[in-house]
Structures are given as C-alpha cells and as structure tokens.
Amino acid sequence: xxxxxxxxxxxxxALGGNALGNTPEEQAELVKETARNIIDLAxxxxxxxxxxxxxxxxxMINDAFALASSQLGSKxxxxxxxxxxxxxxxxIGYQLSQALLxxxxxxxxxxxxxxxxxxxxxxxxxxxxxxxxKPVGPFMTEEEARAxxxxxxxxxxxxxxxxxxxxxxxxxxxxxxxxxxxRDLSDAGYVVVCAxxxxxxxVEENGAYRGVAAVIDKDRSAAMLAAEFQADMLxxxxxxxxxxxxxxxxxxxxxxxxxxxxxxxxxxxxxxAPGSMLPKIEACLxxxxxxxxxxxxxxxxxxxxxxxxxxxxxxITAR
Numbered sequence: 531x532x533x534x535x536x537x538x539x540x541x542x543x544a545l546g547g548n549a550l551g552n553t554p555e556e557q558a559e560l561v562k563e564t565a566r567n568i569i570d571l572a573x574x575x576x577x578x579x580x581x582x583x584x585x586x587x588x589x590m591i592n593d594a595f596a597l598a599s600s601q602l603g604s605k606x607x608x609x610x611x612x613x614x615x616x617x618x619x620x621x622i623g624y625q626l627s628q629a630l631l632x633x634x635x636x637x638x639x640x641x642x643x644x645x646x647x648x649x650x651x652x653x654x655x656x657x658x659x660x661x662x663x664k665p666v667g668p669f670m671t672e673e674e675a676r677a678x679x680x681x682x683x684x685x686x687x688x689x690x691x692x693x694x695x696x697x698x699x700x701x702x703x704x705x706x707x708x709x710x711x712x713r714d715l716s717d718a719g720y721v722v723v724c725a726x727x728x729x730x731x732x733v734e735e736n737g738a739y740r741g742v743a744a745v746i747d748k749d750r751s752a753a754m755l756a757a758e759f760q761a762d763m764l765x766x767x768x769x770x771x772x773x774x775x776x777x778x779x780x781x782x783x784x785x786x787x788x789x790x791x792x793x794x795x796x797x798x799x800x801x802x803a804p805g806s807m808l809p810k811i812e813a814c815l816x817x818x819x820x821x822x823x824x825x826x827x828x829x830x831x832x833x834x835x836x837x838x839x840x841x842x843x844x845x846i847t848a849r
Contacts, residue, residue, distance in 0.1 A: 535719045538575030539762035541838070543568060544752035544813075545582040546768045549831055550622065552586045558625050563831075565629035570835040571765075572721060573637060579716055579759070581752040582626065584727030587618040593668050611666065611698065612730050612741030619647045619726035627723045634721070644720045649707040649739060650729030650746055656701035664700050664745040669693030699744045703728060703751045707739065709758055716759075725751045749813035757820035764817045764826045765837065766810045771830050773811070773844040775801045788846045790815055814846045822848045 549564040551557035572578050588611075595609035609617075623645030631643045662685045670678065675686040675694035689695045706712065706725060715722045728746030732739040749766055756764040772784040775796055788796070793811055802808040807828075814826035829836075829843030837843030 535717050536572075536575045536577050538577060540577045540579070540716070540759055541571060541763045541765060542579045542581065542752055542756035542759060542761050543571070543834070544749050544764070544766045545580065546766075546831070549767065550582065550587070552590075554621065554625070557587075557622070558629075561626050561629040562632075564626070565633040567831050567834050568630060568721070569633040569637065569639070571838055572634070572641065573639065574835065574838065576838065577716055577719075578721050579712065579755065579761075580626065580630075580721065580723045581725040581748055581755065582622060582723070582727070583748045584615065584618040584622060587622055588614050588727060589666060591617050592666055596668055610741065611743040612732070615727055615730045616647050619730070620645075622726055623647070623723045627721075630721050630723070641719050641721060643723065644715045645723040646708050646712060646715075648712070648725045648729040649732045649741075650703045650725065650751055651705040651707060651734055651739070652701040652731045652742070652744060652746065653704055654733040654735070654742075656699070658699040658701040658744070660699075662697040662699045664698050665689050665695040666698055666743075666745070667696045669695055700747060701731065701744055703746050703754050706751070706755055706758065707732065709755070712755070713759065725755055747809050747813070749810050750816065753813040753817040753820075753826075756817050756824065760821050761817075761824055763824060763838070764814065765834055766813060766826065766828050767831045767834060768807070768810060768828060769830060771833050771842055773802075773807060773828050775799075777801070777803075785844045786842075788844065790818055790846065790848055793846055811846070818846055818848045825849075 551560045591614045598606035599608040627643040627645040672694050678684055679686045684696045686694050687697050712722050712724050728748040728751040731742050731744040731746050774782050774784050776782050802811050817826050826846040827837045827843045833842045
C-alpha cells in the first residue's frame with residue numbers, strides 16, 4: 531500500500547541538543563523518547579519534516595580522526611570537516627529515522643521515514659569567513675596550534691583558558707541543495723529527516739558545489755527550509771516550555787505570543803542570550819517574515835504536541 535501525505539498542516543521541527551546524546555549508545559536511547567513526541571505530531575495528521583543539531587557528534591568524529599591520524603599517520607587519514615558533518619548526519623539520521631519508523635509501526639500508522647544527507651549552500655563572500663568564531667576539534671597547546679595553522683592554513687584561537695583550538699566560520703544558509711527531494715518525499719507521505727547540523731556547508735562555483743569547513747546554525751537552516759516549504763508551522767524545540775523575558779530575575783515573565791515587532795524590541799533590549807535563545811528567536815523571525823501565513827513555535831520536546839494545539843509554548847506570528 532503506498533504512503534500518502536496527510537491533509538493536515540506541514541510542520542518543520544528543529545530538535546535541540548537535549549533530544550540527542552553525547553555517545554551513540556546514549557543517543558540510541560534518547561531518540562526513542564524523541565520519536566514518541568514527534569510521532570505525536572504526525573498522529574494529529576501533521577506532515578512532519580525533522581531537522582537536528584550535531585554539535586557533540588561532529589566534534590566526536592572530528593576529534594577521533596584527528597587523534598587516530600596523529601598516532602597512526604597514513605593508516606588513518608585526517609578527515610576534512612565537511613565530511614565529518616556528512617558522517618554525523620548519516621549516523622544521527624539513521625538512529626532517528628529508525629526510532630521514528632519503529633514508533634510509526636507501534637501505532638499502526640501507515641507511513642515511513644527517509645533520511646537525507648543534506649548540503650546547504652552558503653555565500654563564499656559571507657563576512658563570517660573573514661572572522662571565524664566556532665571552535666572545533668581537540669584542544670592544543672599554543673605551539674601545536676600555531677604549527678597546525680602554518681601547515682594547514684587553519685585559524686586558531688585560545689579558548690576560555692582551556693587551550694587553543696581551531697575555529698571555523700558560521701555563515702548564513704542560503705539554499706538547501708536537496709530541497710526538491712525533501713519536498714517530494716514529504717509530498718509522498720514520508721516523515722523526512724534532513725539538514726542535520728544545518729546541513730553540510732557548500733559553496734557554488736561555476737555551477738558546481740564544493741564543501742567548506744564551516745558550521746551553520748541549525749535553527750536558521752530549519753527556518754529557511756520551513757520558508758521554502760511555505761510550512762504552516764516551524765517548531766524550534768529547546769529546554770524550556772516558553773520563552774521568558776527578564777530571565778532569572780524576580781520580574782521573569784513567560785510569553786505565550788509575540789508579534790515580530792515585539793520580538794525585535796526584546797532583541798534590542800537584550801532580553802535573549804546570544805548563543806542560546808537569541809538565534810532561535812532570530813530564526814523564528816526569518817521564517818514568519820518569509821512566510822507571513824505561518825507560525826513559529828518555541829517550546830520543549832515534551833510540550834510539542836500541546837504547543838501545536840495552542841495550549842503552551844511561545845508563538846511568534848505575523849497574523
């Protein structure tokens with residue numbers, strides 16, 4: 531029996547780091563609960579596309595190859611950073627799509643899953659390439675770091691008193707190369723896992739793609755993907771049920787709804803922490819500005835289904 535797309539809304543879900551573990555074994559257990567919450571959404575009739583982070587995983591892969599290469603030389607070649615990102619997409623997507631499929635089967639839902647290793651086009655002229663900021667790879671002494679920088683052309687920086695590390699840029703995503711395939715699979719009724727870690731960063735040169743060492747914010751990629759779909763909702767999952775202003779003070783206030791104008795005013799006030807809630811709110815804004823009929827929801831994994839029903843979470847909407 532062929533799978534069929536539901537008549538329900540199209541939703542892009544961006545999983546936070548709390549939905550995945552730091553080791554393959556820990557992750558294999560955590561994704562079972564993650565899958566239950568995501569299939570709760572599909573069971574309402576929603577068509578779900580899932581994105582996810584990959585920070586610990588791509589770091590683990592990168593560090594493992596770096597260590598093995600340093601000790602075993604040519605027996606284990608150093609792995610380029612874009613390939614490490616692709617590897618992380620593969621194994622996270624395998625575990626996540628398997629858990630989702632098992633949950634679909636357990637509920638007798640006649641749908642299946644598909645995982646796509648996804649490339650994301652970035653602009654080679656993005657200013658981020660001039661100021662790399664994202665630490666990757668193992669800690670080194672200053673001498674080791676400067677030697678690697680000389681040998682491999684890396685940018686290296688001291689990291690919070692803990693040692694020296696390689697840093698890479700974080701450019702803005704421009705386009706998902708495999709978007710047509712993601713859309714076709716979603717239209718055919720599949721729960722699709724894609725754009726893991728924001729996608730493998732690539733630049734386009736003379737009509738061809740080339741991977742680059744960079745890190746893309748996964749929430750921004752999710753927002754771009756949702757806008758391309760003209761999705762009904764972007765759900766960014768994090769550790770809290772609702773977005774708060776005046777966080778950690780006696781005046782702390784949980785927000786149920788924000789307009790884009792209110793969200794921008796809170797950003798100017800410094801209400802959202804950089805590297806934490808701020809990029810999530812910025813991603814939500816980029817989605818609703820490109821897709822004014824859609825809504826963006828920020829909530830926890832456990833509250834996702836209730837948030838979809840309008841019972842909790844923080845919604846940013848232009849309507």
